[in-house]
Amino acid sequence: MSIGNALRGVTAGIAVLGYVSLFLLLQVRAASVSVLAGIAVLATAALAVAGGRPAVRQVLGRGSSSQEDATGWWLARVEPALEDAWNTYADLVLTVGLWGISIGSFGGLVTYPGDEPPFGLAMTGFLSMVCGLISLGFLIDSRYE
Template identity: 70%
Template sequence: MSVSETLRGLAAGIAVLGYVALFLLLRFRSVPASVFAGVAVLSTAALVAAGGRPAFRQLLGRGPSTDAETPGWWLARVEPAVEDAWNAYADLILTVGLWAITVGAFGRLATYPGDDPPFGLVTVGFLSMVCGLISLGFLIDSRYE
């Protein structure tokens, strides 16, 4: 595997992880707006690094595919946008990143200063933990191909 393929795979993993984290953070509103903006900028930069301008256009729903092939949900359009750059390094980034989100959510929950911690942190923690385990399965599978 060449260095450029490795870097594109790392960028693809960061992009998918960032957009999944952005979805979870937006859905459960567990961090400030500046964090949302930072995650969105980083994810978009990684998406462009992995797939270039066509990947960004595909994320917006204006890609080279026909309307019948383009999913309506923005998060579902991330995977086809980085499909060409996806490799084992992207699986590794996604797995480790999801587990980091899990540790962060449960750590924030454990250290919450108030009496009534946000239930969204529990949901984010469990969803990212399960998705990290699923991603680990794909990572292990890609090692034996």
């Protein structure tokens, strides 16, 4: 595999990981607005590197996708936008990143200074762990193709 394909795969994995973590953090309200904005900028930059302007436009709902996709859920538009750039490196980045989020969430629960740690950290930890295991299955499957 060439270096260009590896770079596209790594940035595609970073983009998906960024958007998934942004979604999780928005749901559990476990991060400040500046952290959320930083993740959104990083994920969009990685999306632009991996898929170019057409991928960014597609995620924003302005791309050449069908009208049905344009009105759907914003997170569901990420996968079709990165389909051409997705490879084994993207699976690896996604798996390791999701497990990193899970470990960080559980670490935040253990080291929380107050009496009642936020339930959102536990939810984020378990969701990231399960999604990381699912992503591991795809990574292993792609190795045998």
